[in-house]
Amino acid sequence: MHLLDECWYLNASSRVEVPVSSPYLACPNCDALFLEPVIQERERVICPRCTTKLFSRRPNFVHRAAALVFAAAFFFILANAFPFLTLRADYRESDMLLAGAVSGLQADGFSALATMVAIFTLAAPSVLIATLLYVLLPLLRDRRLPWALHLCRAIHEARRWNMVEVFLLGVLVSLLKLGSVATLTLGTSFWAFAALIVCLAAALTAIDQAELWDKLEAARP
Amino acid sequence: MNFDPASAAARGLARCHSCGRVELVSAEHCPRCHAPLHLRKPHSLQRTIALTLGAVILYLPANLLPVLRVESTLKGAQQNTILGGVVQFWQNGDYLVALIIFIASVMIPILKVLAIVALCLAARFGCWQRAMTRLYRVTDYIGRWSMVDVFVVAILVGVVQLGGVMTINAGEGALAFAGVVVLTMLAAHSFDPRLIWDAAAREQRKAFAKNERRSDQVTPGAASLSHA
Numbered sequence: 001m002h003l004l005d006e007c008w009y010l011n012a013s014s015r016v017e018v019p020v021s022s023p024y025l026a027c028p029n030c031d032a033l034f035l036e037p038v039i040q041e042r043e044r045v046i047c048p049r050c051t052t053k054l055f056s057r058r059p060n061f062v063h064r065a066a067a068l069v070f071a072a073a074f075f076f077i078l079a080n081a082f083p084f085l086t087l088r089a090d091y092r093e094s095d096m097l098l099a100g101a102v103s104g105l106q107a108d109g110f111s112a113l114a115t116m117v118a119i120f121t122l123a124a125p126s127v128l129i130a131t132l133l134y135v136l137l138p139l140l141r142d143r144r145l146p147w148a149l150h151l152c153r154a155i156h157e158a159r160r161w162n163m164v165e166v167f168l169l170g171v172l173v174s175l176l177k178l179g180s181v182a183t184l185t186l187g188t189s190f191w192a193f194a195a196l197i198v199c200l201a202a203a204l205t206a207i208d209q210a211e212l213w214d215k216l217e218a219a220r221p
Numbered sequence: 222m223n224f225d226p227a228s229a230a231a232r233g234l235a236r237c238h239s240c241g242r243v244e245l246v247s248a249e250h251c252p253r254c255h256a257p258l259h260l261r262k263p264h265s266l267q268r269t270i271a272l273t274l275g276a277v278i279l280y281l282p283a284n285l286l287p288v289l290r291v292e293s294t295l296k297g298a299q300q301n302t303i304l305g306g307v308v309q310f311w312q313n314g315d316y317l318v319a320l321i322i323f324i325a326s327v328m329i330p331i332l333k334v335l336a337i338v339a340l341c342l343a344a345r346f347g348c349w350q351r352a353m354t355r356l357y358r359v360t361d362y363i364g365r366w367s368m369v370d371v372f373v374v375a376i377l378v379g380v381v382q383l384g385g386v387m388t389i390n391a392g393e394g395a396l397a398f399a400g401v402v403v404l405t406m407l408a409a410h411s412f413d414p415r416l417i418w419d420a421a422a423r424e425q426r427k428a429f430a431k432n433e434r435r436s437d438q439v440t441p442g443a444a445s446l447s448h449a
Binding site for chain 1: 236318321373381396
């Protein structure tokens with residue numbers, strides 16, 4: 001892989017013609033311009049200037065990611081259906097659903113905060129899972145559904161605001177915080193939620209964004 | 222605008238920020254995913270600085286106002302600020318949790334604001350490009366973990382809804398703190414690390430021009446010396 005040699009002395013006014021499928025590759029963090037190198041499976045391209053990972057090729061990534069996202073979707077439904085935490089104090093019991101973290105704040109009059117928590121723990125993961133399924137499942141047969149290319153942009157955005165793993169840390173901290181006053185037991189939902197985090201993280205690391213876009217562009221509409 | 226000569230932007234090529242395709246910027250929209258194309262993130266520094274300032278201002282109420290109000294029949298009414306929560310965990314002997322909360326809610330926001338200031342300075346003066354680009358990647362990733370305290374409040378409020386023994390209510394500090402985290406996340410996202418490389422190339426060109434000028438001045442002097 002080479003930096004385009006002539007880049008170093010061409011001045012800013014020179015322009016190049018870009019063919020239909022762009023042969024160029026630019027680093028997102030330092031904007032160094034390259035000709036796209038051909039790599040083998042399991043190899044990765046790293047920017048020689050700023051060491052950002054540019055892209056990689058992973059064997060069979062669509063199948064792997066689709067399976068993991070499917071599992072994540074299943075666990076996400078489970079995590080929302082069953083009680084998340086059970087509090088016992090004074091012979092009284094109360095269950096909290098995953099959505100209870102949102103509705104509690106809502107009832108307290110903090111609707112802005114409730115909206116934020118809802119976006120980070122409910123909306124972002126569901127958008128992420130839904131778009132991934134919409135894009136990946138047809139891609140198993142090399143097809144793409146209408147608007148798939150537009151929707152794929154949402155993956156990027158939803159990924160940034162998806163904070164399920166931070167929420168899990170929050171659960172562990174609040175277990176300890178209430179530990180002295182009342183007994184908290186983890187419900188079915190909690191384990192489903194933990195599994196969701198593992199599956200989603202595995203799916204996202206299995207997907208290379210650049211490779212996904214290339215595959216998607218090449219698929220039959 | 223002066224772009225780094227090795228960059229795509231110097232040749233009128235823009236990298237689509239959502240799908241990564243490199244395309245002539247005159248196309249305006251990415252032909253693949255239809256996102257608008259920009260050579261650099263628009264108004265990157267102004268946006269970053271404005272959002273960071275907002276976060277710094279919100280940081281005060283976030284630490285001064287209570288994040289949690291606890292009323293129990295045993296201990297009476299209590300108000301917890303973020304630092305108060307850390308101290309409480311420390312006194313109870315939960316050193317690990319105290320450390321986690323302290324790192325996530327006190328250290329990370331402060332370090333993040335400092336990192337963003339350093340990045341903005343680097344984008345102005347063009348120094349330590351490699352280290353700064355790495356700092357940007359870390360900053361962009363780590364910000365989300367500050368949200369843990371807000372989630373703790375949300376969970377406690379959600380789970381302790383039975384009256385009698387105790388009631389837990391959220392405080393205004395939690396809202397302010399969530400604001401700090403979201404603003405710093407947006408600030409980090411609107412920063413464009415490619416500006417650092419542009420600035421570095423600019424500085425290099427300036428230094429080069431200075432050297433040339435100096436050698437121009439030296440040569441006639443040297444000539445006159447040889448004549449004497």
